[in-house]
Amino acid sequence: MLKPEKMVKIAIIGSKEQLAATSEILYKLNMLHIENPVEDEHFKIGVPFEKAGHISRTLLQIRSYISYLKLDPSRISVKKKFRKADIEEKLSAKLSEYQEQIGAKLEEIRRINETLKSIETEISNLEPLKIIGVPTKLLKDYKSIRCFVGLIKKDPTEELKKITSDFDLIIKEYEDLFVIAVFVKAEYGEEFFKVLQEYAFKELSVPDMEIDSRIAEIEKTKDELITKKGKLEADIEELKVKESELILAIEEHLSMEVEKAELPLKALTSKHTFVLVGYVPEKEIDRFKKEVGSRNLIVEQLDMDEHEIPPTKLKNPNFIKNFEILSKTYAVPKYKEIDPTFIMAIFFPIFFGLMLGDIGYGLLIVVLSLYLKRIFKTDGWQKLLNIGLASGIVSIIFGFIYGEFFGPFIVPGIKNPNEAHFFGDLLVGLYDFNHGHPLFDRVEEFGVKVLLFIVLIIGMIKMLWGFSMGFYNVYIEHGIKEAILEKGCWISGILGLFCIIFGFSYNLGIFTSPPHDGFGKILPENLYVFENTVKEARAVPLPIPGLVNGWEAGLNYFYLVALPLIVIWFLIFLKAEIPKMGVFGVIMAVELLTWLGQTISYARLLAIGLSSVYIAFVINYLSIKVALEPGMAIFPLAIIVMLLGHGVNFLLGILDPGLQSLRLHYVEFFTKFFEGGGKEYTPFGRVRKFIDEGGE
Amino acid sequence: MVEALIGDEAFIKGCAAIGAGLAVGLTGIGAGFAESGIGAAAVGAIAEDRGFLGIGLLFTVIPETIVIFGLVISFILMFAFG
Numbered sequence: 001m002l003k004p005e006k007m008v009k010i011a012i013i014g015s016k017e018q019l020a021a022t023s024e025i026l027y028k029l030n031m032l033h034i035e036n037p038v039e040d041e042h043f044k045i046g047v048p049f050e051k052a053g054h055i056s057r058t059l060l061q062i063r064s065y066i067s068y069l070k071l072d073p074s075r076i077s078v079k080k081k082f083r084k085a086d087i088e089e090k091l092s093a094k095l096s097e098y099q100e101q102i103g104a105k106l107e108e109i110r111r112i113n114e115t116l117k118s119i120e121t122e123i124s125n126l127e128p129l130k131i132i133g134v135p136t137k138l139l140k141d142y143k144s145i146r147c148f149v150g151l152i153k154k155d156p157t158e159e160l161k162k163i164t165s166d167f168d169l170i171i172k173e174y175e176d177l178f179v180i181a182v183f184v185k186a187e188y189g190e191e192f193f194k195v196l197q198e199y200a201f202k203e204l205s206v207p208d209m210e211i212d213s214r215i216a217e218i219e220k221t222k223d224e225l226i227t228k229k230g231k232l233e234a235d236i237e238e239l240k241v242k243e244s245e246l247i248l249a250i251e252e253h254l255s256m257e258v259e260k261a262e263l264p265l266k267a268l269t270s271k272h273t274f275v276l277v278g279y280v281p282e283k284e285i286d287r288f289k290k291e292v293g294s295r296n297l298i299v300e301q302l303d304m305d306e307h308e309i310p311p312t313k314l315k316n317p318n319f320i321k322n323f324e325i326l327s328k329t330y331a332v333p334k335y336k337e338i339d340p341t342f343i344m345a346i347f348f349p350i351f352f353g354l355m356l357g358d359i360g361y362g363l364l365i366v367v368l369s370l371y372l373k374r375i376f377k378t379d380g381w382q383k384l385l386n387i388g389l390a391s392g393i394v395s396i397i398f399g400f401i402y403g404e405f406f407g408p409f410i411v412p413g414i415k416n417p418n419e420a421h422f423f424g425d426l427l428v429g430l431y432d433f434n435h436g437h438p439l440f441d442r443v444e445e446f447g448v449k450v451l452l453f454i455v456l457i458i459g460m461i462k463m464l465w466g467f468s469m470g471f472y473n474v475y476i477e478h479g480i481k482e483a484i485l486e487k488g489c490w491i492s493g494i495l496g497l498f499c500i501i502f503g504f505s506y507n508l509g510i511f512t513s514p515p516h517d518g519f520g521k522i523l524p525e526n527l528y529v530f531e532n533t534v535k536e537a538r539a540v541p542l543p544i545p546g547l548v549n550g551w552e553a554g555l556n557y558f559y560l561v562a563l564p565l566i567v568i569w570f571l572i573f574l575k576a577e578i579p580k581m582g583v584f585g586v587i588m589a590v591e592l593l594t595w596l597g598q599t600i601s602y603a604r605l606l607a608i609g610l611s612s613v614y615i616a617f618v619i620n621y622l623s624i625k626v627a628l629e630p631g632m633a634i635f636p637l638a639i640i641v642m643l644l645g646h647g648v649n650f651l652l653g654i655l656d657p658g659l660q661s662l663r664l665h666y667v668e669f670f671t672k673f674f675e676g677g678g679k680e681y682t683p684f685g686r687v688r689k690f691i692d693e694g695g696e
Numbered sequence: 697m698v699e700a701l702i703g704d705e706a707f708i709k710g711c712a713a714i715g716a717g718l719a720v721g722l723t724g725i726g727a728g729f730a731e732s733g734i735g736a737a738a739v740g741a742i743a744e745d746r747g748f749l750g751i752g753l754l755f756t757v758i759p760e761t762i763v764i765f766g767l768v769i770s771f772i773l774m775f776a777f778g
Contacts, residue, residue, distance in 0.1 A: 329750055445775075452771060508776065601761045603768045659757050667758060 002338050004678075006282040007033075007310035013275050014297040020049060022276070022297060023263040027256065030685030031288055033311045034266045034278040046264025046274060055261060058095060059254040065102050066251060069240045073248050073689060074378040081692035082249045094250065101239050105232045112229045119222050123215065125204050128179035130211050131172045139181060139206045146189035148182040148196060150203040156180075159195050164188055179204075249690035256686065263684070277302070279310045279681070310335045313681035320345040322386040330666050331676020336476055338469050340665075340674055347462075348387070348661050353394030354455075355609040355657035357442070358616070360406035361650055362395030391658070403431060403438020406646055407616030410437065412444055414621075421620055442606075443613055446516050451606045453510065453519075459602025459668070460498050463595065466672030467491045473673050485576035487672075493569030494595045496562040501599070503558030507541045529555045598668045604660050612653050619645030712777035716770035723766030730759035 010032075014022060026032050039045055128151060129136065139149050155171055155178060167184040180201075184192050193201075207214045267274045280288050289299050304310065312335050314324055323345040333339045356362065369388035376385070403409065409421035409428065417424030417436075428436040441447040467487055475483035505511065511523040530552050540554030570589065577585030619642060627638035738752030 448771065449775060452768075508772075597761065597765070600768055601764055604760070604764045607764055607767045655753075659753055660760070663754060663757055663760075666754065 002342055003315070004333060004335055004337075004339055005313040005315045005681075007279040007313070007335065007681075008282050008285050009277070009279055009302040009304050009308070009310065010285075010288075011275055011277045011300045011302055012292060012297055013273060013300065016269060016272055016274055018295070018297060019046070019264060019267065019269075019274050021295060022274075022292075023260045025292060025295060026263070026276075027260050027685045029288060029291055030683050030687070031280050031284050032276070032278045032684050033280075033681050034276060034684050037266060037268045037275075037277065039268065043268035043270055043275065046267045046269040048264055049261040052258060052261035055254055055257050059251070059258055061095075061103070062098075062247065062251050062254060065098060065106075066247060068102070068106060069236070069244070069247070071240070071244050071248060073252075076245065076248065078245065078690055080245075081688075082246065082690055083692050084253065087249060087253045087691065091250065091253075094246070098243075098247070102236060105236055109229055109232050112225050112232075116222065116225055116229075119218055119225075123218060126207070126211050126215055126218075128174045129204060129206065130215075131174055131179055132170055132181050133172075134170065134181060136206050136209070136211055136214075141186075144186050145183050146186050146192070148180070148184075148192065148201070148203070149206055150180060150196075150201050151177045152180045152196065152202070153177060153200045156195055156199045159198075160184075160192060163191050163195065167192070245690060252688060252690050256688075256691075259684075259686070266684075278684075281313060281681075309679065311681040312339075312678035314339055314341060316341055316345075319386075319390075322383040322390075323348065325380060325383050326387070326662065326665075330670055331674065332678040332680050333674065333676055334678040337473055337675065337678065338673065340670060343669075344665055348665065349390040349394040351605060351661035351664060352391040352657045353396075353398040354605050355660065356391075356395040356612065356653050357398035357402045357609055358404040358406065358612075358653070359396050359399035360404075360646075361653050362392045362397075362399050364650060365389075365392030365395060365654065388654075401439045402442050402613075403427065403440075404613065404616070407620045408438075408443050408613055410441060410443065411617055419621070419624060420617060422624060442609065443617075448606065448610070449510070450519070452603060453505070455602050455605040456501065456599065458605065459599045460494075460501075462602070462664075462669055463494055463599055463672070464491065466669045467494065470673030473675075485572060489569050489572035489576060490592075490595065492565050492572070493592050494599070496565030496569060497592065497596050497599065499558045499562035499565065503556050503562065504541050506556050506558055507554050527556045527558070528553070529557065529560060601668055602664065604664070608656050608660050612649060612656070615649045615652070616646070619649065709777055712773045716773040719766040719769040719773070720763065721766075723762045727759045727762045730762065731756055734759070 012022065012026075012032075037043075037045055129139070129149070132139075132149075139147060141147050151174065152171075157169055157171075160167060160169070160182070164184070167182060167188070169183075170181045171178050173179075180196075182192060182196070209217075263276075264274070267276045269275075285301075293299050312332055314321075314333070316324065316339070320342055323341050326348065327333075327339070327341040327344050353362070365388055369385045369392060373382060373385045373389075376382070399405065405421075405423070405427060407421060409417045409424045411420045414420045417428050421427060431437055431439075440451075442451050467490055471483050471487040471491065474486050506523065506527060508518075510518045512518055512521060512525050514520050540551055543551045543554040543559055569592070573589060574586070577588055581588065622645070623638040623642040626641060627633060627635050735756045738748070738756050741748040742752050
């Protein structure tokens with residue numbers, strides 16, 4: 001589970017005539033991840049089979065229909081698979097049928113659209129002519145008179161008068177322009193035209209017949225065309241309903257054929273032979289050899305040397321597979337690396353629930369995920385929604401522990417649960433077994449303190465865990481010495497840091513004071529090196545010499561343990577960095593502070609949750625005040641406040657815990673051990689959706 | 697007068713509360729500044745390719761750690777003096 005599947009490198013050798021048959025069998029097996037070949041002087045990359053070009057063209061055509069019909073294979077659930085032989089038999093008949101039924105009709109629709117567009121332009125031309133109010137037969141050039149009809153920006157009369165005053169002009173407003181008709185003697189025609197052009201004149205073409213009858217004629221043609229187009233579209237729609245599965249099956253068949261025909265591009269060929277090199281999962285190798293070897297092909301197992309990078313095939317049980325989309329977003333693990341999906345599958349929902357922790361919001365997430373799962377059928381959505389489902393369930397569990405249902409019912413400072421929550425009494429009744437208190441009250445001060453401590457411990461464990469896995473990864477790749485130099489020293493360093501955090505907490509009295517100030521007597525009262533200084537110790541959280549008088553009072557055993565750990569880290573660190581970086585490598589030691597920051601960063605598990613709890617509480621409190629307070633009883637307003645508030649808080653409650661939980665993995669956890677950069681295992685072949693394998 | 701105040705417990709509590717508020721508020725502004733640049737770049741990337749949505753959101757929340765530090769400091773202040 002934690003490691004990707006083991007791969008075996010193989011070569012397949014055969015004579016060139018067998019390449020087509022090999023392509024068929026390999027495609028059917030869907031097992032071989034083929035390496036891209038490198039040419040040399042004897043072996044060249046092959047050429048695709050002859051039929052490839054023809055199939056590609058047909059495929060392109062089918063895909064253009066599919067894109068027009070907006071067919072989405074992921075949204076279609078297959079009722080009956082087609083037999084391959086049937087498809088091959090029907091193929092050419094169906095193709096010409098589609099050409100006729102879809103291709104030709106699409107072409108006609110395109111033409112109709114064009115005509116409609118030109119009709120629209122003509123109508124928009126005729127509108128202004130109507131406004132002028134002059135019969136169209138008069139609006140044209142005469143023997144000795146020029147006539148200009150068109151749209152113009154401004155009234156040009158003044159400018160025209162400068163040329164001659166002997167002209168007629170009709171001007172009317174049309175939208176934000178003017179429509180104009182000018183009649184002038186032909187000899188002034190040129191000059192008038194120039195002036196008009198300066199006013200952005202746009203000529204309108206004048207029809208031969210009367211405008212109204214022309215418009216009526218056009219409208220009639222337009223209606224006819226629209227009816228015709230509607231009929232064509234209905235025809236296509238009818239075909240879509242009837243044939244969509246077959247079209248997609250043909251598309252699948254053709255893409256498979258193209259992929260098969262292009263196999264030679266991944267093979268090295270000499271005059272008579274071909275070689276294919278690739279990887280097969282180790283557990284499948286026997287079946288693979290049996291199937292391929294029986295066809296007069298030679299299957300040779302090759303040795304893998306150190307530098308070779310086989311493809312990564314993640315090996316996870318079904319539930320955990322859902323989380324691969326999250327871990328792959330970060331990177332695909334290298335072949336020899338630990339695959340972190342498993343760890344993520346456990347901790348992502350837990351972190352999410354720990355942050356959100358509300359029965360109501362959790363239930364909403366579960367219901368929403370289940371509902372969306374029925375709508376979005378694609379693989380990615382299904383996986384994402386499964387993650388949502390798991391996270392929602394964990395949120396409900398934590399919600400029960402925290403005692404929250406769309407907000408808390410016990411809040412410091414508010415004595416009556418009914419003032420903090422609409423169902424305050426009901427929730428108190430639910431927790432009757434625990435004296436009306438939640439199992440863990442994270443809103444109260446002591447609860448915050450305990451939770452902060454718990455999440456920091458989780459942080460420490462995950463930091464150590466991350467570094468240990470990093471240690472393992474480096475050990476596998478480069479040996480024990482490198483592992484200690486690169487990762488081991490940091491383990492010692494952060495252990496020292498953790499001791500310092502504990503020492504600090506101890507001095508603050510977390511482990512020794514009774515609840516509300518601390519956890520009670522978890523640890524003995526006196527863990528101080530200088531035993532007579534217990535009383536003053538609280539004043540000095542960090543024993544830094546010179547900082548405070550009597551620093552030795554704060555020196556407890558945690559600090560004493562931390563010191564050698566930090567020294568060990570520093571020495572190993574120097575040994576590792578100085579040869580690489582020179583003396584300035586010392587500066588890199590600052591990185592230890594980064595790890596301190598990252599440990600504290602786990603406090604977000606507490607912080608994000610608390611913020612959402614308080615938002616929920618404020619919404620409840622507000623709406624209760626609005627609804628029930630004397631003189632304020634505006635119930636509908638209270639409902640609006642509540643729906644709006646909880647809606648926003650719910651969205652934040654999905655987004656923030658989700659992102660932060662993801663981030664805690666990517667930034668604080670993966671960086672310790674996970675390098676990624678592997679290539680994914682993509683075998684030659686595909687899982688058929690519309691075509692039945694048995695039919696071959 | 698100042699010395700008298702320093703000895704006063706209420707004064708210390710008040711200062712701690714102001715400090716806690718400053719710790720959260722100022723770190724919030726800091727994180728906001730940091731996120732503005734990342735957010736703008738992320739939106740740019742998402743406009744080019746919707747596939748960046750997840751990664752873009754993730755990068756945008758990275759500086760939020762600063763607020764968490766502020767919050768931890770404010771908790772410590774409140775625990776110690778509040």
